[in-house]
Amino acid sequence: MRVALFVTCLVDGLFPDVGKATVRLLERLGHEVVVPAGQTCCGQMHVNTGYPRQALPIIRNHVKAFEDAEVVVTPSGSCAGSIRHQHADVARGQGERVLAEAAEETAKRTYELSEFLADVLGLTDVGAYFPHRVTHHPTCHSLRVLKVGDRPLRLLRAVEGIDLVELPAAETCCGFGGTFAVKNADTSTAMLADKMSNVIGTGAGVLTAGDASCLMHIGSGLSRLRSGVRPLHLAQVLENTR
Amino acid sequence: MTFLGMPAGRGNLTGAPFPEAARTALKDAQLRRNLAKATTTIRAKRAGVVAELPDWAELRAAGAAIKDQVLADLDEHLVRFEEALTARGTTVHWARDADEANRVVTDLVLATGTEEVIKVKSMATAEIGLNEALAAVGVHAVETDLAELIVQLGNDRSSHILVPAIHRGRAEIREIFRRHMPGVDPDLTADPRALAEAARKHLRHKFLTVDVAVSGANFGIADTGSLVVVESEGNGRMCLTLPRTLISVVGIEKLLPSWRDLEVFLQLLPRSSTGERMNPYTSVWTGPTEGQTSHVVLVDNGRTATLADPDGRAALRCIRCSACLNSCPVYERTGGHAYGSTYPGPIGAVLSPQLTGVVENPTLPFASSLCGVCYDVCPVAIDIPSMLVHLRGRVTEAKRTTPESTAMRALAWVMSDARRWRRFTRLGKFGRTASRHVPLPGWSVARDVPRPPEETFRDWWEAR
Ligand code: SF4
Numbered sequence: 057m058r059v060a061l062f063v064t065c066l067v068d069g070l071f072p073d074v075g076k077a078t079v080r081l082l083e084r085l086g087h088e089v090v091v092p093a094g095q096t097c098c099g100q101m102h103v104n105t106g107y108p109r110q111a112l113p114i115i116r117n118h119v120k121a122f123e124d125a126e127v128v129v130t131p132s133g134s135c136a137g138s139i140r141h142q143h144a145d146v147a148r149g150q151g152e153r154v155l156a157e158a159a160e161e162t163a164k165r166t167y168e169l170s171e172f173l174a175d176v177l178g179l180t181d182v183g184a185y186f187p188h189r190v191t192h193h194p195t196c197h198s199l200r201v202l203k204v205g206d207r208p209l210r211l212l213r214a215v216e217g218i219d220l221v222e223l224p225a226a227e228t229c230c231g232f233g234g235t236f237a238v239k240n241a242d243t244s245t246a247m248l249a250d251k252m253s254n255v256i257g258t259g260a261g262v263l264t265a266g267d268a269s270c271l272m273h274i275g276s277g278l279s280r281l282r283s284g285v286r287p288l289h290l291a292q293v294l295e296n297t298r
Numbered sequence: 299m300t301f302l303g304m305p306a307g308r309g310n311l312t313g314a315p316f317p318e319a320a321r322t323a324l325k326d327a328q329l330r331r332n333l334a335k336a337t338t339t340i341r342a343k344r345a346g347v348v349a350e351l352p353d354w355a356e357l358r359a360a361g362a363a364i365k366d367q368v369l370a371d372l373d374e375h376l377v378r379f380e381e382a383l384t385a386r387g388t389t390v391h392w393a394r395d396a397d398e399a400n401r402v403v404t405d406l407v408l409a410t411g412t413e414e415v416i417k418v419k420s421m422a423t424a425e426i427g428l429n430e431a432l433a434a435v436g437v438h439a440v441e442t443d444l445a446e447l448i449v450q451l452g453n454d455r456s457s458h459i460l461v462p463a464i465h466r467g468r469a470e471i472r473e474i475f476r477r478h479m480p481g482v483d484p485d486l487t488a489d490p491r492a493l494a495e496a497a498r499k500h501l502r503h504k505f506l507t508v509d510v511a512v513s514g515a516n517f518g519i520a521d522t523g524s525l526v527v528v529e530s531e532g533n534g535r536m537c538l539t540l541p542r543t544l545i546s547v548v549g550i551e552k553l554l555p556s557w558r559d560l561e562v563f564l565q566l567l568p569r570s571s572t573g574e575r576m577n578p579y580t581s582v583w584t585g586p587t588e589g590q591t592s593h594v595v596l597v598d599n600g601r602t603a604t605l606a607d608p609d610g611r612a613a614l615r616c617i618r619c620s621a622c623l624n625s626c627p628v629y630e631r632t633g634g635h636a637y638g639s640t641y642p643g644p645i646g647a648v649l650s651p652q653l654t655g656v657v658e659n660p661t662l663p664f665a666s667s668l669c670g671v672c673y674d675v676c677p678v679a680i681d682i683p684s685m686l687v688h689l690r691g692r693v694t695e696a697k698r699t700t701p702e703s704t705a706m707r708a709l710a711w712v713m714s715d716a717r718r719w720r721r722f723t724r725l726g727k728f729g730r731t732a733s734r735h736v737p738l739p740g741w742s743v744a745r746d747v748p749r750p751p752e753e754t755f756r757d758w759w760e761a762r
Contacts, residue, residue: 065719068754106687107694233667243317
């Protein structure tokens with residue numbers, strides 16, 4: 057299959073390894089990956105911070121960049137959620153009917169990585185090997201906006217050699233929330249502290265998630281604590297083979 | 299979209315900016331322990347009893363649909379409600395805002411000549427600040443709900459819709475009783491049963507001597523003019539039946555079209571709020587009993603303005619169950635006082651700014667990480683996260699130009715064009731220097747700012 061990768065702004069600029077891992081994984085599974093040149097960002101930060109009008113050109117750019125793609129895959133539950141649940145609404149709210157319809161079309165062809173692997177490719181076992189103790193944070197937008205359910209866990213469980221341990225209070229928010237972490241830094245820090253103590257308590261050496269943003273948040277806290285827990289995106293775990 | 303003549307809500311709906319108020323609360327370790335313990339327990343109970351009902355999803359959809367139907371034709375339902383009430387001998391009053399409602403109630407109370415009223419726990423009277431208004435004319439209002447009483451005696455503010463004293467531990471409650479409850483046993487222990495017994499003794503005397511009661515209502519039935527109060531302790535029922543004058547303060551959105559609709563809500567409410575299959579006491583009254591005078595004050599206080607906003611009106615479906623508070627990770631850490639309103643937690647973050655207008659409450663729509671758990675647990679399916687996002691847009695619009703809006707505009711310009719975006723990300727080297735020297739305030743106190751990589755993904759992809 058020819059897969060258009062939406063790499064997301066955060067992965068492009070700050071976490072390129074997540075994008076590279078996604079490419080290598082999809083290619084290993086026998087698919088052709090293309091990276092449409094016009095792409096930038098999904099506009100979620102603007103929408104969620106209260107700037108829908110400023111988000112409009114970003115959304116228009118995104119829809120245009122992917123209008124010819126057969127399927128779009130992104131290593132971010134949060135961006136996939138925004139594309140599916142915000143793009144058309146924001147466009148309509150700004151009186152852009154044509155764009156709203158185009159956005160709905162793009163949204164239908166857009167999948168978060170674990171959805172694509174599980175639903176489109178019908179895979180549970182992607183042939184990965186990762187002999188480490190791992191715990192998984194499901195992330196709020198993957199869980200509640202996209203409803204990815206246990207797809208990431210099914211994929212992880214099938215990884216050879218993995219020691220997957222359950223994260224207590226896994227479904228509780230880590231406190232990131234985009235600009236929430238800046239605007240309400242104290243509250244965000246209190247939420248982060250509980251998430252970190254749950255992560256450290258599992259004894260895992262690796263924390264995975266399907267969103268680079270939450271991993272950045274938890275990872276930056278873990279690094280401050282010198283906990284030794286490595287944050288890795290789901291794609292970075294699934295990419296490994298024996 | 300507020301039309302002229304739609305009054306904004308007043309009363310206890312505003313407070314200090316959320317981030318500041320939250321900072322104070324977060325420093326209180328005891329408060330955080332009390333909150334975490336209480337919310338964790340009730341979350342588990344709620345999840346258990348909700349899972350028991352195979353048709354929960356249908357019930358929830360029915361609850362949302364009934365409320366939406368009421369809101370769509372609210373004017374007609376209100377007229378029917380008023381007619382039914384009047385026909386059965388209740389006097390109906392209309393109040394545009396908190397001040398008007400308080401004036402109506404204080405006048406009614408003063409006319410009875412009493413110096414004390416007993417109260418059924420009511421969010422509407424807390425919203426309008428009725429106790430304070432009564433005190434100003436020399437009337438003492440006695441809260442009869444145990445948790446409300448604790449808050450009142452402690453000269454404190456409520457921090458939860460259902461459990462106003464959720465932020466207090468047992469030892470603290472004992473102290474409050476010992477200091478402020480007249481005639482209390484000085485050897486009172488912190489045993490919950492002993493505390494409840496002390497309150498019961500204190501209240502019994504009030505029930506038997508005070509002749510005027512003030513209540514709210516969980517529901518009003520438009521067809522019959524019935525009012526419904528749902529409670530756990532039975533104190534409400536004492537207030538509703540014993541006094542000779544009963545004044546009920548009811549938000550105009552509390553209506554249900556008919557008696558039949560109540561069935562849905564009597565399943566949704568107790569399971570969502572206390573995690574019980576059924577609440578111990580449900581009182582329904584249709585008109586005054588013999589020898590009783592009854593009044594109903596229908597309060598707008600920003601509700602019509604909320605109704606006029608298509609993106610926000612679903613907030614008026616709220617049945618004040620507090621499931622969203624108990625599930626919210628932000629509420630769990632900050633408690634209710636941080637929200638500065640009678641309505642704390644996720645529903646408060648959308649309802650308060652809508653009732654007052656966003657200009658009066660600009661920080662509340664941002665008091666959420668948008669994790670979405672409130673929407674999941676809400677028994678009437680209010681999409682709180684989407685509403686928050688919508689209200690944030692209204693706040694930034696009202697504020698016009700700020701450093702943030704300038705930065706967001708610049709970033710939008712960069713992000714709406716791939717060439718501009720590439721140039722921006724290639725400034726990685728600049729970003730590296732910047733991140734070392736310009737820490738993000740607040741954020742970087744507890745976190746290491748990530749270091750931008752040597753090569754962006756796009757550069758890697760093209761060089762491959
Ligand atoms: S918004 Fe929903 S969950 Fe929250 S108090 Fe109201 S009805 Fe309950």
